[in-house]
Amino acid sequence: MSPVVLFDAALALGVLGCAALALTLRDRTGTVAAFMLTGLLVALSWLRLGAPDVALAEAAIGAGLTGALFLRGARRLGPLRARPPAPAQAAAAALGAAVLSAALLWAFATAPAESLYPPRVAAALEDSGVSNPVTAVLLNFRAWDTLLEIAVLVVALLLVMTLSPPRVIPDKLGALVQPFARIVVPVAVLVAGHLLWQGAEAPGGAFQAGAVLAGAGLALVLGGVRVDRRVLRRALTALALAGLAVFTLAALASQAVTGALLGYPDGQAKAWIIAIEGALTLSIAATLCLLFTGYGRRSAR
Amino acid sequence: MTPDLIYPAAGAGLIGLALWRLATCGDTLRRIMALNVLAVGIAMLMLAAGRETLMLAAGRETSTLAAGRDTLTRAAGQDTPQTAGAGFLQAAADPVPQAFVLTGIVVLVAVTAALMALAERLGARDGD
Amino acid sequence: MSLVATLLGTAMIAAGVGFLLFAALGLWRLPDTLSRLHALTKADTAGLALVALGAACLSDTPAALLPLGLCALLVAVSGATIGHLIARRLMRRPAA
Incomplete structure (x- = not known):
């Protein structure tokens, strides 16, 4: 396994881990910090996917400004008060979400890749x-x-x-x-x-x-x-x-x-x-x- | 799992995580955050798909930034500048999904701001 | 690019990454907020400056120096300010 693949895998795990923290921590400030960290790691991973324009926007808007909005809201909304859901509901939701994730990934891996836009963009780029x-x-x-x-x-x-x-x-x-x-x-x-x-x-x-x-x-x-x-x-x-x-x-x-x-x-x-x-x-x-x-x-x- | 599927898997995982939280958590701030995570997951899938199609256009084995730019600029009759660290940065992704995702990010922050304003208004009514 | 610059750059980046690792370790293991802040701000600023210097040694064009210098400057300034803000908050509210 090459170092770059290892880096990709670590980065993907980091993104998932931070997102999980952001969505499960009970402390409001910690939640927002984890969310902003997720945004920054996501920006890094989009750099790896060859999309620097989007990575810049995600780092500035997704991580920075949205994080600021959440911090403002965290202060105003006060501590978390929600009751945990019934175990049956949580289990059913987890099962449904997992099945949907797996189906998405399966669809992604098996769908035929067709190159529609890049040649057309390349052909028209000169006149743009x-x-x-x-x-x-x-x-x-x-x-x-x-x-x-x-x-x-x-x-x-x-x-x-x-x-x-x-x-x-x-x-x-x-x-x-x-x-x-x-x-x-x-x-x-x-x-x-x-x-x-x-x-x-x-x-x-x-x-x-x-x-x-x-x-x-x-x-x-x-x-x-x-x-x-x-x-x-x-x-x-x-x-x-x-x-x-x-x-x-x-x-x-x-x-x-x-x-x-x-x-x-x-x-x-x-x-x-x-x-x-x-x-x-x-x-x-x-x-x-x-x-x-x-x-x-x-x-x- | 093949290396090509690492980021799509992360995207699918983010979508699943966000949907699970949306279904099980009643807290407003957390639900808005889950919506943001959901959007990020979808964007990740779109960008990964965009890279795949561009690789197809460029030929499978050329996966560096220089080669990716090359496909786009060759038709435009330009020289491709040699970029340092080209082995680490991947081929430039398909510009059309990139533009969609960029639009999505900006719309998302606007929606988030509107939702937070609503939530704060509701919270003020519920609370004190 | 000369061999000396490559070696120097790689060494500096490695040292910078070491600093950042120790900052992370300090953040994780140190007992209270002030000592964590101590570990974080100093090691962070030095680590990033070293990484930027190393990257400058590795880059081919002088034009790369400007953004790298700017990065180091911005991180140093914001690190100092944030450290100050957190510490100030802590001093005002010793109970928390």
């Missing part, structure tokens, strides 16, 4: 304006899906606005937090710009850049930055909605110019993609920040 195939799929070949995805983000934001969970007011965190933010935030902004720009030919793009930027925003919020809260939140909301607006306008403009919705004019695809991605980065960052900090008038720590 970018050389990172994932960015080409996201913002050119299937830009429609991405437009609707941004719409989903806006809907989630509207829902959070309506529910108005208490705003996040950070504890006083002591002397080191401000120097931390002073170093990390500028670096995060630079990294986000780099990720956005290199997304055209290497792993990266609007989602990863937006997530990093949102992380910087959370560092500022938790560091207790003093800004006029109402003005700031209005600006962020406007920014969050602007992404969808720009994307929709671009779709309509491309319809007017080329006769195809989100079919970019010949030779200008890269400019269109970078413009849309720039707007999306800022809007995704603002949306993710607002989803975390909340809208409510009441406040809680």
Whole structure:
């Protein structure tokens, strides 16, 4: 057995073990820590599966931001109170889940592998304006899906606005937090710009850049930055909605110019993609920040 | 078990684990977390399947990053840059499932935020 | 790439991994939070810096130095801050 296979097996076991801990520990903080660890290990395993774009997004969003959301919820929801299920129910559920897992794996192992997309993506990549195939799929070949995805983000934001969970007011965190933010935030902004720009030919793009930027925003919020809260939140909301607006306008403009919705004019695809991605980065960052900090008038720590 | 099935097995295991927890646990936070784990398991299966199809396109024996990129960039008439550590990083996966999974991750965090807001609202009503 | 750089890089990565292993061991075996924190922050920062240095020796291009340096810097800064926050919390609430 080669060392690489051993590494893969250890990593897969680590992922499963951490997920099991996340879903069974009774201590809330421990649960969230195990969940974030699962996210990081999953990102590593996706790197091994040849998907660095997705690994970046999972590390930043799946492990980082979702973990932050869970931590907020863990504090607000209080300790675990649920009763354990009846043994018969637990056993039946375990049996059902195990059978389903085994069936999935069996289907995966026996299904005929057919290579449909890669040759077509490779053939069309030259005209897409970018050389990172994932960015080409996201913002050119299937830009429609991405437009609707941004719409989903806006809907989630509207829902959070309506529910108005208490705003996040950070504890006083002591002397080191401000120097931390002073170093990390500028670096995060630079990294986000780099990720956005290199997304055209290497792993990266609007989602990863937006997530990093949102992380910087959370560092500022938790560091207790003093800004006029109402003005700031209005600006962020406007920014969050602007992404969808720009994307929709671009779709309509491309319809007017080329006769195809989100079919970019010949030779200008890269400019269109970078413009849309720039707007999306800022809007995704603002949306993710607002989803975390909340809208409510009441406040809680 | 063959090495190709390690990650699919992990994905299937995550799905089973998440479904088991969804069926047996009544706690809201845990159920939302189980939903996240379920999504990760499905994404893992999709990415593993995507790698399989790309290997098929590239020819079974060429399984390095350079060779994987090569398949995608050769048609585009570009040179493939030599990457350090190419033996460790696997062939680039099929970009279409990658794009799906990327979309899924972003939608999932939005859904999680909305669900947490709902749960906190419900918790406030139930509790105090 | 010269043989010296390869050897040096491999040795540094091995040393870094050793540091990280000891940090994990300390986290597992040490009795209370403060001593665990002691093991974690110091060994973690040094271990990752060593791994980054080793990787820099192994890389062919000078361009790889920037992200590696950034990684080490970010881990050092966040490690110090988080260590401070945990310790501060502990001091405020000695009962917990």
